[in-house]
Amino acid sequence: MLAIEADALRRTYTSRTGWLRPRRTETEAVRGVTFDVSRGELFGLLGPNGAGKTTTIKMLNTLLLPTSGTARVFGHDVAREPVAVRRRIGYVFGGDRGLYERLSALDNLRYFAELYGVGARDQKRRIGELLDLVGLTGRERERVEGYSRGMRQRLHIARGLLHRPDVLFLDEPSIGVDPVAARDLRRTVAGLAAAGTTVLLTTHYMAEADELCDRIAVIAGGRIRALGTPESLKARVGDRDVLEFEVYGVDEELLARVRRIPGVRGAAVEERGTAQALTVQSDRGAEPHARVLAALDGVRVGRVVSREPSLEDAYIAIVEDATARREPAEVTA
Amino acid sequence: MTRVARLPRLVGVGVRTHVSYMSRSPIEITFAVLVPLVYATLAVYLFRAAGDPDRLLTASVGAGLMGIWGSVLFGSGGAVQNQRWLGTLETLVVAPTPLALVLLPITLATAVTGTYAMGATVVWGVVLFGVPLDFAHPLLFLLAVPVCVLALGMTGLLLAAAFVLLRNANALANPLDTPVWLLSGLLVPVTVLPAWTHPVSWALPTTWGARAVHAATSGGDVLTPMLAALALGTGYALAAVLVLGRVERRARAAATLTLA
Numbered sequence: 001m002l003a004i005e006a007d008a009l010r011r012t013y014t015s016r017t018g019w020l021r022p023r024r025t026e027t028e029a030v031r032g033v034t035f036d037v038s039r040g041e042l043f044g045l046l047g048p049n050g051a052g053k054t055t056t057i058k059m060l061n062t063l064l065l066p067t068s069g070t071a072r073v074f075g076h077d078v079a080r081e082p083v084a085v086r087r088r089i090g091y092v093f094g095g096d097r098g099l100y101e102r103l104s105a106l107d108n109l110r111y112f113a114e115l116y117g118v119g120a121r122d123q124k125r126r127i128g129e130l131l132d133l134v135g136l137t138g139r140e141r142e143r144v145e146g147y148s149r150g151m152r153q154r155l156h157i158a159r160g161l162l163h164r165p166d167v168l169f170l171d172e173p174s175i176g177v178d179p180v181a182a183r184d185l186r187r188t189v190a191g192l193a194a195a196g197t198t199v200l201l202t203t204h205y206m207a208e209a210d211e212l213c214d215r216i217a218v219i220a221g222g223r224i225r226a227l228g229t230p231e232s233l234k235a236r237v238g239d240r241d242v243l244e245f246e247v248y249g250v251d252e253e254l255l256a257r258v259r260r261i262p263g264v265r266g267a268a269v270e271e272r273g274t275a276q277a278l279t280v281q282s283d284r285g286a287e288p289h290a291r292v293l294a295a296l297d298g299v300r301v302g303r304v305v306s307r308e309p310s311l312e313d314a315y316i317a318i319v320e321d322a323t324a325r326r327e328p329a330e331v332t333a
Numbered sequence: 334m335t336r337v338a339r340l341p342r343l344v345g346v347g348v349r350t351h352v353s354y355m356s357r358s359p360i361e362i363t364f365a366v367l368v369p370l371v372y373a374t375l376a377v378y379l380f381r382a383a384g385d386p387d388r389l390l391t392a393s394v395g396a397g398l399m400g401i402w403g404s405v406l407f408g409s410g411g412a413v414q415n416q417r418w419l420g421t422l423e424t425l426v427v428a429p430t431p432l433a434l435v436l437l438p439i440t441l442a443t444a445v446t447g448t449y450a451m452g453a454t455v456v457w458g459v460v461l462f463g464v465p466l467d468f469a470h471p472l473l474f475l476l477a478v479p480v481c482v483l484a485l486g487m488t489g490l491l492l493a494a495a496f497v498l499l500r501n502a503n504a505l506a507n508p509l510d511t512p513v514w515l516l517s518g519l520l521v522p523v524t525v526l527p528a529w530t531h532p533v534s535w536a537l538p539t540t541w542g543a544r545a546v547h548a549a550t551s552g553g554d555v556l557t558p559m560l561a562a563l564a565l566g567t568g569y570a571l572a573a574v575l576v577l578g579r580v581e582r583r584a585r586a587a588a589t590l591t592l593a
Contacts, residue, residue: 004399013588048585055559061427062427062585063423063426063427063585063590064585064588065582065585065586082585085429086427086428087431090425091423091424091427093420095420097417097418097419097420097421098419098420098421098423099420099421100350100354100419100421101419101575102353102354102357102358103353103354103357105351107353110346110348110350111350112346112424112428113423114342114343114430115343115347115429115430115435116428116429116430117339117429117430120339120342153538159424163429219392261372278536329564
């Protein structure tokens with residue numbers, strides 16, 4: 001039996017504004033998403049902000065009803081059998097919220113253990129195991145308000161695992177977490193998957209997805225734009241060369257100029273502290289190095305590196321392609 | 334363990350958790366106690382001015398009851414809104430426990446923290462105004478207050494059911510505050526109100542809870558109104574259970590479980 005099945009899932013949000021002449025705005029967040037996840041698989045859902053990742057997860061974990069389409073978790077329909085689904089899933093999201101700050105980690109875990117139906121006899125042992133797993137043993141009696149973001153995130157994971165869920169939904173669990181804590185988090189997630197837990201992970205960190213995921217779906221504009229193993233996604237840009245420029249002060253106009261260079265298939269810029277990283281994808285052998293430097297005339301350029309295409313390059317290519325073909329998401333009535 | 338067998342433990346742990354959480358906010362506790370103290374002061378002066386010095390303890394207890402009702406009303410709505418702000422509402426809803434059993438300990442906890450007001454107004458009366466603690470039935474008073482708290486906590490569950498759907502729960506809570514304590518006879522008897530209001534008063538568990546507490550304070554039948562408060566409170570809680578199934582589905586359809 002498949003762990004997760006999503007079939008043509010759609011979700012529309014409706015908002016109203018105005019009193020005398022109310023206007024109804026419908027936003028299509030997810031527009032027909034279909035995929036499945038096998039038991040024990042670690043499945044990644046990647047996409048830019050507003051792509052529909054969290055909405056998809058919230059339909060699968062019963063927090064939102066799909067506008068149309070169906071989804072099942074271990075054969076249980078998420079719309080019609082929410083309690084049966086909830087017994088088998090854990091849900092962990094990133095960020096500071098979602099915990100009782102003025103209580104200790106132990107009080108938080110005891111309370112959620114009751115809500116998740118962990119037997120009174122098992123609770124102490126289970127909570128101890130999880131505190132060990134997430135490295136919070138010894139700090140469990142401190143109030144959560146004194147915890148770092150990494151510690152809160154680890155507590156979130158412990159909470160999500162209290163009832164030994166078969167499926168774990170991780171919605172951007174490493175957001176705002178320092179590199180060491182993020183590495184520990186990846187190790188924990190990999191360990192869970194190795195032990196047989198099915199994991200659906202959303203993240204913005206490509207290295208994390210590349211390292212962890214068996215398969216990845218890239219979602220943009222509410223639709224799945226690509227689905228496959230990290231290697232198969234990378235192969236989509238296997239016929240390209242990638243140049244990475246350390247630059248200072250590249251704006252949209254300059255970026256558009258770079259994109260117009262013959263042989264260039266895509267260009268993206270990412271802020272890295274005071275500098276920017278300009279990534280230019282080009283047809284293999286096009287060698288656009290000199291033409292890019294000419295297009296960047298007047299911009300301070302640091303190191304230039306040529307490298308093999310990564311998952312991030314494949315992701316950028318898929319998302320840029322989707323953006324170029326984007327349909328309007330909002331309908332006003 | 335069967336579901337029924339785990340129910341008392343679930344409610345117990347839930348109430349303990351939320352009472353601990355609410356009690357660790359000094360500012361919230363201060364306001365929860367201060368407002369009833371103002372009511373108690375006004376009530377004592379009003380009762381004295383009306384030449385009713387024998388009922389000063391009733392005034393203190395009545396102000397305490399207003400504090401419990403205020404705590405339930407704003408606490409039940411505020412508690413759900415607080416869960417939203419904390420981001421815990423989603424983690425509570427995604428748990429396999431029915432939403433009614435998740436929310437009941439929260440509303441009971443708001444009623445329990447409301448008893449701080451009762452303690453404060455009684456002590457305030459004794460210390461500042463020399464109100465004697467001559468309860469007609471002291472032991473029944475100690476029973477009537479927790480029963481009243483339980484009945485009000487169960488009433489809070491119905492309020493919470495409505496509040497899950499509203500992002501700004503205070504919009505509903507504010508207009509309910511004064512009318513309910515007036516109609517329930519928390520401070521002045523319902524008999525002084527127009528006759529057409531009486532059926533409304535009888536339908537409120539607060540009326541019977543207050544009658545039981547006042548009877549334990551100044552004399553009269555305590556058990557009958559206490560049982561009526563419990564029965565009505567249970568009825569409200571059962572209505573809430575029925576409503577919550579639909580409310581949760583609507584919240585999932587309308588996406589009102591989060592702020593974002």
